[in-house]
Amino acid sequence: MTDILQILILGLALGGVIALMGSGLSLVFGVMRIVNLAHPSLIICGAYVSYWAFKLWGLDPIATLPIAALIMAAIGVLLYRLMFESQAKSARYSEMTVLLTFALAMIVEGFLGAAFTNTQRVTSPDYATDAFFIGSLFIPKGQFYAGVVSLAIIGALTLFLNYSRLGYAIRATTQNREAAELLGVNVNLISMVAFAIGIGLAGAAGSLVSFVFSFFPAKQWEWIAMLMSVVVLGGMGSVLGTVVASLLLSVVAAFVGTWVGATWSTMTFFLALFVILLIRPQGLFGEKPELA
Amino acid sequence: MGINRLIAAATISVLSASTVASAAETIRIGASLPITGGLSVSGEKHKRGYELCNKLINEAGGILGKQVELIVSDNRSDPATAINQYERFINVDKVDAVYGTFSSRLTFPVGNVLSKYNMVHPVPSGGALRIYAQGYKNLFYFQVNAAEYTGKDMIGLLKEIKDPADAPKTVAVVHADDFFANAIATGLLGQKVIDPANDKEIADLAPGYFKEAGIEVVMEEKWPEEGFNDWLNLANSIKRSGAEMIVGLTASAEEAVQLMRALKTVGASAKLVYLSQGAQTEFIEGVGKDAADGVVIHTTWHKDVPFKSTLAGKPFDNADFVKAFEAEYGVEPDEDSAIPFAVCQGIEQAIVGAGTTDNAKMGEWLHARTKEQPVQTVLGNFSWDDLGLPVDKAHIMTQWQDGKLTFVYPTGQFEGVVPFRYPKSGF
Numbered sequence: 078m079t080d081i082l083q084i085l086i087l088g089l090a091l092g093g094v095i096a097l098m099g100s101g102l103s104l105v106f107g108v109m110r111i112v113n114l115a116h117p118s119l120i121i122c123g124a125y126v127s128y129w130a131f132k133l134w135g136l137d138p139i140a141t142l143p144i145a146a147l148i149m150a151a152i153g154v155l156l157y158r159l160m161f162e163s164q165a166k167s168a169r170y171s172e173m174t175v176l177l178t179f180a181l182a183m184i185v186e187g188f189l190g191a192a193f194t195n196t197q198r199v200t201s202p203d204y205a206t207d208a209f210f211i212g213s214l215f216i217p218k219g220q221f222y223a224g225v226v227s228l229a230i231i232g233a234l235t236l237f238l239n240y241s242r243l244g245y246a247i248r249a250t251t252q253n254r255e256a257a258e259l260l261g262v263n264v265n266l267i268s269m270v271a272f273a274i275g276i277g278l279a280g281a282a283g284s285l286v287s288f289v290f291s292f293f294p295a296k297q298w299e300w301i302a303m304l305m306s307v308v309v310l311g312g313m314g315s316v317l318g319t320v321v322a323s324l325l326l327s328v329v330a331a332f333v334g335t336w337v338g339a340t341w342s343t344m345t346f347f348l349a350l351f352v353i354l355l356i357r358p359q360g361l362f363g364e365k366p367e368l369a
Numbered sequence: 370m371g372i373n374r375l376i377a378a379a380t381i382s383v384l385s386a387s388t389v390a391s392a393a394e395t396i397r398i399g400a401s402l403p404i405t406g407g408l409s410v411s412g413e414k415h416k417r418g419y420e421l422c423n424k425l426i427n428e429a430g431g432i433l434g435k436q437v438e439l440i441v442s443d444n445r446s447d448p449a450t451a452i453n454q455y456e457r458f459i460n461v462d463k464v465d466a467v468y469g470t471f472s473s474r475l476t477f478p479v480g481n482v483l484s485k486y487n488m489v490h491p492v493p494s495g496g497a498l499r500i501y502a503q504g505y506k507n508l509f510y511f512q513v514n515a516a517e518y519t520g521k522d523m524i525g526l527l528k529e530i531k532d533p534a535d536a537p538k539t540v541a542v543v544h545a546d547d548f549f550a551n552a553i554a555t556g557l558l559g560q561k562v563i564d565p566a567n568d569k570e571i572a573d574l575a576p577g578y579f580k581e582a583g584i585e586v587v588m589e590e591k592w593p594e595e596g597f598n599d600w601l602n603l604a605n606s607i608k609r610s611g612a613e614m615i616v617g618l619t620a621s622a623e624e625a626v627q628l629m630r631a632l633k634t635v636g637a638s639a640k641l642v643y644l645s646q647g648a649q650t651e652f653i654e655g656v657g658k659d660a661a662d663g664v665v666i667h668t669t670w671h672k673d674v675p676f677k678s679t680l681a682g683k684p685f686d687n688a689d690f691v692k693a694f695e696a697e698y699g700v701e702p703d704e705d706s707a708i709p710f711a712v713c714q715g716i717e718q719a720i721v722g723a724g725t726t727d728n729a730k731m732g733e734w735l736h737a738r739t740k741e742q743p744v745q746t747v748l749g750n751f752s753w754d755d756l757g758l759p760v761d762k763a764h765i766m767t768q769w770q771d772g773k774l775t776f777v778y779p780t781g782q783f784e785g786v787v788p789f790r791y792p793k794s795g796f
Contacts, residue, residue, distance in 0.1 A: 080609075087602045186405060195409035197623040199630070199655040206633040206660065206796075217601055217634045290598065291626050291655055295409045295446070299596045334599045335606060339592040340546055342599045 079213050084331045086216055092327030093224025094282070094289050096320040098300065099307045100231050101278030107251045107314025108271035111161060111174040117297035117304060118185035119276055123149050123283020124200075124292050125193060131200045131287075138200045139226060142284035149280025153273035156181070161272065162265065182297060189294035199291040223285040230281055231320055234274070238316075247271050251314060306346040310353050312363025321361060322349075395438040396431070396726055398423070398716065399458030400468040400709075401479070406446025407595055408472050410623055410651075411705045415471050415493060416441055418709030421697050422680070426713075429681030432720050440464065448478045455482050465726035468712050471705075472620075473497040473516070473548035474594075480505050489719065489728045489735065491712045492757070497552040498562050501756040502571040507732035508757030511712045511748065512669045513764045516552035517562060519667060520578030522764040523616075523643060526665065526778045527582065529789045537614035537640050540579055541588035541607045543628070544618035544645075551591070553618045553645055558586060587612050594620060604631035608638075618645045622705075625666075626655035633660040633796040640792035641665065648767050648774055649703045658772040663793030667764040670707040670748050671776045673785045674765060678745040680714055682721070690747040711746035718744050 102116040126145040127138035160177055164170055199205075204218040238244040249257040250267045258264045286292060307326055311318025326346055334342030353360060400419055403412035423439045431437055440462055444451040451470050458464045469492040470479055476495025483490040484505040491509050492500070496516035501508060513522075530536045542557060544550040555562055559577020561570050579586055588610035592603065607615055615632070619625045625647040632642070633656070647656075647666040656664075676687040690710060694702040702710075715735070723730040735744065736753065740761060743750035752760050766778035770790055777789040 083605060084602065087599075087605065091599065091601070190405060190409070190413075195405065195413045196651055197410050197621075197626065197655070198651075199626060201655065201657060206630045206657065208634050208636065210636070215635060219634070220601065291623050291630075293410055293623065295406045298406070303596065303598070330599060331602050334602045339543075339590050339597065339599065339603050339606075342602070343593045343596045 080335075083214055084335050085328060086214065087220075088328030088331030089324055090217055090220030090224050091331070092324035093227045094220065094285055095303065095307060095327055096323035097223075097227035097230060097278065097282040097285060099304045099311075099319045099323055100234070100316045101275040101282065102304055103308045103311065103314055103316050103319040104234075104278065105272055105275035106308070107316070108247055108275075109161070109165075109174075109268045110171045111272070112171060112178065113275070114175060114178040114301060115181040115185060115297075116178075116275075116279055117300035118182045118189070118294070119149060119152070119279040120283040120286060120300070121189060121292050121294060121297055122152070122185065123280030124287040125189065125198070125283070126280065127284040127287045128198050128200050131202070137202055138284045138287050139222060142226065142281050145280040145284045146277040147280070149283070150273040150277030153276025154269060156276065157269045157272040162269070165265065165268065182301075186294040186297060193294070195293050195295065197291045197293045197296075198287075200287040202288055205288040219288050223289050226285060227282070228320070230278070231316060234278070234316060243267075243270065302350075303343075303346050306350040308360075310349050310360055312360030315360065315362035318360055318362030394435060396433070396435045396466070396720065397438045397440060397462060397464040398466045398468060399440045399442070399455070399462060399464040401442045401444045401451045401454035401458070401470050401475075403446035403451075403471055403475065404441075404443035406444075408446040408475070408621065410621060410649075411471050411494070412443075412446070414649075414703065414705035415709040417694075417698060418493075418702075418706035419468055419713055421694060421706075422710045422713030422717075424697070425685075425693060426681050426717055429683070432681075432717050433724070444470065444475065446472075446475070448475055451475045451479050452482050455479055459486050459488065466716050466720065466728065466731070467491075468709065468716065469493050469495065469511075473500060473552065476500055477548065480508060483507075487728055487732075489716070489731045491715050493708045493712045495549075497548045499552075499564055499571055501758055502562075502564060503566075505757070507728065507735075509715065509735055509751075509753050510758050511708060511715060511746070511751065513759060513762040515758055516549055517556035517572070517574060519553045519645075519764060520557045522667060522766060522778065523557075524578050524582045525763075526766045526789065527641075529778060529780065530791050535640075535792070537584060537612075539585045539587045539610075539612045540614040540616055541590075541610045541612035541639075542579075542586060542616045542618070543588070543590045543592070543603060543607060544616075545594055545597075545620035545624060546591045547594045547620035550618035550620055550645060554589070554591075557616065558589065584614070597624075600627045600631035601634060604628070604635045604637055607632065608635050613639055614641045614643065615639045616643045619647075622646045622649040622652060626652060629656040629660060629664070633657075636796065638795050642793055643667075647769075649705060650701060653769065653772060653774075658769075659794075660796050661769040662771065663768065663790050665766055665768045665777070665789075666774075668704050668767050669765065670704040670711075671765050671767055671774065672701065674749075674776060674783050675785065676747055676749045678711075678714060678747050678749075679718070681717070685714075685747075687747045707747055711748040711751075714746040715744045715751065 123145040130136040130141040207218045208215040307322040311322035330342040330345040442454040473495045498515040559575040562572040648668045719731040722734040738752035775787045
């Protein structure tokens with residue numbers, strides 16, 4: 078029983094971090110129909126912000142999270158204006174964003190490699206490799222703090238989306254872009270704000286990731302498949318779905334890793350992606366697409 | 370239209386002529402490396418090793434009076450791209466020689482291409498035995514021995530423990546599902562080496578180094594080659610196994626950092642932690658001085674080993690390499706840069722020794738090396754057996770002690786060996 082509880086704790090701890098990594102991706106798709114393949118590379122940008130702040134000035138990565146989020150949100154505004162604004166009315170907008178963001182991912186990786194080399198980095202505050210020991214159980218402090226902060230940010234985001242005027246506008250744009258525009262919502266501005274929030278979430282996730290996983294520019298390719306799995310399972314565009322899917326898949330992967338073998342734990346994410354696309358393509362919390 | 374075509378043809382002719390003239394005046398060497406992608410951490414360091422070596426050679430007057438032109442391409446850690454790039458080096462760039470790529474995963478397919486064109490293939494990284502069992506004529510491995518035989522030196526180190534009764538009796542072997550890591554595990558666990566191309570048995574390594582040494586394997590686990598994040602869960606399983614020795618065979622230095630941080634977090638304790646990677650400078654930064662203390666890592670190179678070698682026909686020792694590297698890049702080198710530097714030295718000596726860039730003659734010259742007349746590099750002396758594996762080379766066993774990477778084995782061969790610290794002080 079203790080073993081099961083321990084595996085559950087480790088799965089939830091990992092899932093909390095993955096939830097934040099995926100929530101920005103989900104939000105950006107929900108509002109703007111952008112399949113942002115560059116999302117992990119932007120998470121890595123946020124991780125570098127916290128890494129250098131820690132290395133140069135000893136600043137705790139959780140303390141520098143707002144800075145990383147703001148910097149990345151500003152970059153999000155720039156990227157939106159440069160890459161997506163003019164394409165928003167294109168009939169093949171979503172398909173084009175896949176190519177655009179794939180190119181962006183490669184550019185960001187090249188830039189980070191040139192600026193910081195391809196050496197792996199990791200931020201090492203004391204708690205990153207420490208744990209709370211409760212009898213024979215332990216809770217890893219780094220993952221615990223990262224998970225709590227992640228869920229707090231996602232909770233704040235949910236409140237913002239549900240109870241603020243800007244949040245209403247974002248949700249309206251998510252649900253029906255044309256109807257929102259007819260009702261007077263400036264969908265272009267809302268899209269830009271939503272994109273900036275999404276990329277800001279990537280920056281925030283990067284700060285937390287910087288002490289949970291080691292990272293380097295090319296690490297993005299390992300993360301994108303995992304993030305797409307949780308976003309699709311949760312339902313593209315559903316932040317709540319992403320959180321649930323992250324926790325669920327991480328816990329299942331932890332049990333698979335322990336009972337079946339570590340080789341198969343990563344497979345859990347891809348198997349879930351495969352199965353959900355076959356039987357419920359809209360995901361757990363997504364809406365079934367209407368047939369034309 | 371006719372005039373335009375004439376101008377275009379003339380331009381192409383001039384450009385082609387200048388390229389040919391340029392190629393004739395230089396020695397062109399191609400290297401496909403994983404500068405981006407999953408293997409980029411080591412790939413970039415390999416690039417530095419190759420570049421520094423060629424810079425120093427050119428400053429000293431080049432090889433056979435010609436400057437060396439190094440062409441490095443990024444294969445994005447992708448085997449198919451690496452194959453295409455070596456094809457391009459040979460057929461389009463018309464290189465005179467090549468340097469090998471990084472990792473067994475990339476070296477295995479590349480070996481076939483270079484063999485097809487009868488090129489000398491100096492391998493900086495690619496220790497899996499199955500690579501050398503393919504019958505390629507001009508393979509030359511610039512490390513210690515096939516990865517499957519690494520356990521020999523590991524067990525040799527355990528014999529240095531002062532009180533044999535205190536030596537580890539149980540071991541947990543965890544490793545990446547990767548060409549190189551699997552190869553080391555195969556030797557340790559006494560499994561069969563199988564050729565993936567035809568399922569033919571290459572070697573049966575039973576009973577394995579651990580069984581021979583009377584050490585019981587209480588856990589064996591492998592993680593996928595890419596995308597694995599569940600390090601804490603793995604570390605927890607290792608902790609629960611109660612193993613006195615932990616052997617972590619990672620595919621990259623990054624994985625070594627992840628594994629060590631997880632072991633520290635879960636409070637795993639073992640008398641000895643042995644890793645296949647972790648001699649790199651980033652390891653201590655990621656893991657921390659205390660957690661790293663006592664960790665043993667096998668390596669081919671250490672900055673303090675007094676290897677004697679030559680570069681551009683003049684003495685150029687390991688200490689000279691460290692100095693030159695620090696002057697060029699502002700950081701201390703590690704083995705990921707020292708190994709390709711040695712490859713470059715080997716090819717330079719082969720061209721000079723053969724008196725030509727004819728790869729057949731270079732290969733003959735390299736095959737003719739002996740213990741008395743070796744290739745001399747910053748990794749020590751090299752001569753090879755018929756398979757292309759080095760003869761009489763032992764791993765250097767390094768150990769992190771008080772934040773410094775010391776070397777503790779083999780004893781009695783070099784100055785600078787410090788006593789092996791055992792048991793590990795814990796996390």
